[in-house]
Amino acid sequence: MGSDIGRAVKQPATESDGRAAAEAAARRSYGKLVAILASRSGDVAAAEDALADAFAAALEQWPVSGVPANPEGWLVAVAQRRTVDAIRRRRTSAEGAAHLQLIAAEIEASSMEDDLPDERLRLMFACAHPAIEPSIRAPLILQTILGFDAAVIASAFLVSPATMGQRLVRAKNRIREAGIPFRIPERDALDERLDAVLEAIYAAFAEGWADPTGAESRRRNLATEGIWLGRLTASLMPDEPETLGLLALMLFAEARRAARRDSNGDYVPLAEQDTKVWDSGLIDEAEGLLRRAGVMGKIGRYQLEAAVQSAHVARRLTGETDWQAIARFYEALSRMTQSPVVAINHAVALAHAGDTGAGLALLGTLADDKRLLTYQPYWAARAELLTLAQKPLEAHEAYGMAIGLETDPAIRKFLQSRRARLRN
Amino acid sequence: MRYMLFIHLDESQMPKSPADKGYEMLAAYGAYNEALKKAGIYLAGDRLTPSATTTQVRIADGKTSVLDGPYAETREQIGGYYIIEAEDLDSAIAWAARCPGANHGTIEVRLIWEATSVAQ
Known part of the structure; x- marks a missing residue:
């Protein structure tokens, strides 16, 4: 067997080289390889299983026999053989067959082109298909493209690991059984479907961004991975302005990460952040993306949200926040999305732009939405606006709700200090 | 469904906190x-x-x-509890995460065994 494999070897490898190469390939190529295997078979779970087997085989063989010239090609070939094997093993018990097939895979791998097709976008469109429940789309993309395990995803999205595991399995079964295509949709359906993909990526980022100090490495990684997915999507679909808009939005937010806490670890609201702490490299990159998206002449939700961010960070140059502009962007967003979350932000912007009454009236129109009863930002916004309107008693009550619903101790402390100020 | 939230705390860590922090925590629980x-x-x-x-x-x-005191080997003790009516486990987890004790201890979430579910 040694001589057969010898042909595919790039260099004589030591055992640690082989192990390191297998681990590096696993990290770098996981999503790419799952996407290739799944888009051929239509079965995500089987693709993951086969790939896990292939990585196990690589860890076993590469340290001994050397790293193949095309590691990804080797892994895909072995994973595909494993899938065939698994079916065959159920029918015959020919022990030697697997061994022979592995050798065949080596030869196939060495003859494969260096560049494997990038099917990750197709996999993302399958994961964010309308037939898949919206709340599981982001976790599914994190698992299939990035290889996150269910427990890590569950902890980030605040559900039990068992529940998350079941939902992921169910979603993958659905992709297989319903025959969800691994395809980039046609033009007429593209906007809506792309939005689902971008929403899933943004959900992953937002979960990570909720941990500003990065104390929880799992969540901090989620923000980094969200940006990574955003970069991937923007590079695979560079002519879609919303892919650029989403990446710009995430970079603007990431640029302000360090400024969200002061040296004591206390929460600093956006309007009071020290602009010198913002990452100007990321901001410049985001501005560039937003300009590129702007000339494509198709406005969308993410471009508008990025524009809001852009207006906020302009303070580093002008020294003040243009709340009028921000209110206009939120108004446009409101018309586009009808989202209560956007309406809350719109209300806050209106109040800061000088029209507290309009802001409170807008919040008032949301009061019937029962979901907002347990939505912290609604109560925090209400408290802030009632304070501005000099209604301390009602503000006090709203702060109480916001404090009770908050999970971050630094923000809780900030809200408590704001509430304490009402007494003076 | 009724869930019980047990608040597990390391009591030895509590008195070391500054005096104002105790107040802050109390107000947060309120x-x-x-x-x-x-x-x-x-x-x-x-x-x-x-x-x-x-x-x-x-x-x-x-x-x-009859023994006095907690089991010596357990560092975390139960400092309090809540019983809540939650739609499902995810909702109970979301509320457990909001409990101020979740930031320095552990909140254990347990579904309460309902007598009716035994009868069925």
Whole structure:
């Protein structure tokens, strides 16, 4: 067997080289390889299983026999053989067959082109298909493209690991059984479907961004991975302005990460952040993306949200926040999305732009939405606006709700200090 | 469904906190209680006295033994509890995460065994 494999070897490898190469390939190529295997078979779970087997085989063989010239090609070939094997093993018990097939895979791998097709976008469109429940789309993309395990995803999205595991399995079964295509949709359906993909990526980022100090490495990684997915999507679909808009939005937010806490670890609201702490490299990159998206002449939700961010960070140059502009962007967003979350932000912007009454009236129109009863930002916004309107008693009550619903101790402390100020 | 949230705390860490922090925490619990009540899911909840006051009772070989204090080897003690009416586990987890105790201890979430579910 040694001589057969010898042909595919790039260099004589030591055992640690082989192990390191297998681990590096696993990290770098996981999503790419799952996407290739799944888009051929239509079965995500089987693709993951086969790939896990292939990585196990690589860890076993590469340290001994050397790293193949095309590691990804080797892994895909072995994973595909494993899938065939698994079916065959159920029918015959020919022990030697697997061994022979592995050798065949080596030869196939060495003859494969260096560049494997990038099917990750197709996999993302399958994961964010309308037939898949919206709340599981982001976790599914994190698992299939990035290889996150269910427990890590569950902890980030605040559900039990068992529940998350079941939902992921169910979603993958659905992709297989319903025959969800691994395809980039046609033009007429593209906007809506792309939005689902971008929403899933943004959900992953937002979960990570909720941990500003990065104390929880799992969540901090989620923000980094969200940006990574955003970069991937923007590079695979560079002519879609919303892919650029989403990446710009995430970079603007990431640029302000360090400024969200002061040296004591206390929460600093956006309007009071020290602009010198913002990452100007990321901001410049985001501005560039937003300009590129702007000339494509198709406005969308993410471009508008990025524009809001852009207006906020302009303070580093002008020294003040243009709340009028921000209110206009939120108004446009409101018309586009009808989202209560956007309406809350719109209300806050209106109040800061000088029209507290309009802001409170807008919040008032949301009061019937029962979901907002347990939505912290609604109560925090209400408290802030009632304070501005000099209604301390009602503000006090709203702060109480916001404090009770908050999970971050630094923000809780900030809200408590704001509430304490009402007494003076 | 009724869920019980056990608040597990490391008591030895508590007195070291600065005095104002204790107040802050108390006020945070007050706000949390209010939020639970306004959401209409609060059933019960109490803070417990320090575990030094606890008494362990058990019967082994027909003899009742009574011991003072908590099991020495467990670092975290139960500092309090809530009983809430939550739609499902995910909702109970979301509320457990909002409990101020979740930031320095552990909140254990357990579904309460309903008598009706036994009858079925």
